[in-house]
Amino acid sequence: MVERRVGDKVIRLIQGDITDMEVDAFVFDLTADCKLGSGYGGAIATRGGKAVQDQLGAVGTLPTGEAVVTTGGNLKAKFVIHVNGPKFHEPDTAGKLARSVQAALRRADEKGLAALAFPPIGTGLYQVPLDLCAKVLLETVGTHLGGRTSLKEVLFVALDSREYAPFAKAMNGGN
């Protein structure tokens, strides 16, 4: 496990299945139509029950760079913070990603959460470059933890070694 401290707060990098984690909340990269869909969305629907999709149905649409909170249903996590990150080589990928992360952190503060988990947003199907994602997440979360926040711990959760390595490199200062 790799760690980086920001004052009395901590960022940790771990490997695992983010939808099966016992945290206050984890972040899910949603599409604009607020449908959970497949992948992590399918896992949320299966493990969490229909409560999550029902709450998203009431939201309707989610513009890029914004975030919305639902309960976790039967998931181990209490809440899911849904963002709509950049998809498929969009212009201004880094900016859209940073705004999505900031929005998720704001929602976590509004709920007074202490622990929040992020996946490498958009780095699979949506082809956001992993090194860019690691850099943006680390910088954005680091800045946020340096200010006033309820968060004590932010987890970056990599699914496999492909995702883990660039995040570890970024957290170790690029070495």
Add this chain to the structure above:
Amino acid sequence: MSSNETTYKIQVMREILAKKLTRPVVGSLVGCVHCGMCNDACHYVITHPDDPKMTPSYKADQLRKLFKYNFDWTGKAFPWWVGAKEPISDADLDALKDIAFGTCTNCRRCTLNCPMGVDTATLNRLMRGLLSAVGVMPEGVRVVSKDQWEIGNQMGVLKEDYLDTIEWMSDELVNEVGDPNARIQIDKPGCDVIYTINPREAKYDPRTIAAAAKIFWAAGESWTMPSEGWDQTNFGLFSGDDQLGGAAAKRVYEKMKGLDAKLLVISECGHGYRSTRCEGPNWAGIDQDWNMESSVFTMLRYLKEGRIKVDPTKLGKRVTYHDSCNLARSCGITEEPRELLRAVTTDFVEMTPNRAENYCCTGGGGAMSMSEYTPRRLRSAKVKADQIVATGAKVVVTSCHNCVDGLSDLIKHYKLGCEVKQLVDLVADALVIEECAVMKKPKVVVEMPKPALPLHGRRILVVDDEPDVRTFLRTVLEDAGAEVSEAADGDQAIAAARAGKPDMITLDLSMQGKDGIEAFAELRSDPGTRDIPVCVVTGHPEFRKVIYSRAVPPPEGYMDKPVRDEELVDNLRRIFELRNHKAHA
């Protein structure tokens, strides 16, 4: 979609194409002389003779236009003459999507029949990759790709469900052969073989897992299955996404290495074999220093080494063999499956043409996931249907899960009245266990409680106000090994649960006296009974909402009457296994 965004997408496609222009790709882009010899090779052309857009050269020309427009001097000097052109609108991109995904299964039969060596399938895959990179793809491709990226397998099978299925198949096998050593070992380090499967097996056809396990057991193999990195299939081959290809393959390789297994055996799957054995190391950018083989080779080796013996008369039906495109054309595997098939059957007849010239099952290239193209796919399947009918076979054998689905679909559509099997099914069914290696090994006596009825030793309280129903449930559950007690209403149920602490309660909802809904709330509110799993068995499905809306944890199971005996046993067994799994997680 604004035109600016479309322009940006096309710019991205242009940049990616520039990086993909390897010598073989450029050779195929410039080598076509439009002689038309590929036309007779393509099942889409044969079944759509009046549609020039079905010709392989037309499909590949879509990429050639883009290439010539941006990279080739002829396109820059005489664009009107050589047809150099770029897509300019979303409609253009959609049209390209329909061509690349909806009119070609990347079967490579045209490639094999091209006198110029043009690999049209490679060009088509490249076009798919360019489109996928900007989000232009059929919905099914998007869904399946995301499952493989984020869950680790193409069908989104969650880890607990996969492990549950393996346990289930283990139970079945141990019961069948009466040997506790037949149990499938998960993540056992240092084995000679690690066995990887297609997620279709875990989700829809777990009998093939049990069949393979039976063969490994009979051969006395030291083998294991991984808890992760078990999906040997790879949707990156179909979507054209090399990054997905590399990521999926790497998960399999890393798990194998982590468990220090000596040989990676790939279950019968054409594109899975090609992806894992041939393309994966390149996509993943790693040097291959380990051994991999198709399970066809493994089974054949066991036969030749005398580790398994088979009785070829067991099937008693005429069989034919369908060559998977990826195995036969792309990987050269044509003779080994036939050798194995001849060993386990007595009436094998070839279809014509066969081997590398065989026609596609029409379900390849991810076609089964793209429902919008189903009518066209089934029309193109007429070629394969005619091949099968001409053999007179009652069983079509193939070494590919994709082909099983493609063939099953066309057999149903054309009402051919035959079944599809894989070699693993035939070999497992033909085993003569008494003469296999496992019977020649010194017996290891394992102390086991009496086997393994699915609910062996479970104490189950059956709650229902109808005596006939209680008797039925008692009979079914006792036959499955459970110890059963009964209660006829809610009050009796609560008293029996408090006194006897059963392992499970089956609960009717509509009963005289205290009904099941009230009883459930009380059971869940009492610290002494709240952890007892409850499976509701009711004739009132409309009560589902009522019971799930209570401010207590929901029941672990919910079944509508009438229940079938196997369904009841299976549901209760799964509830127990899930609790065990959670308890040990």
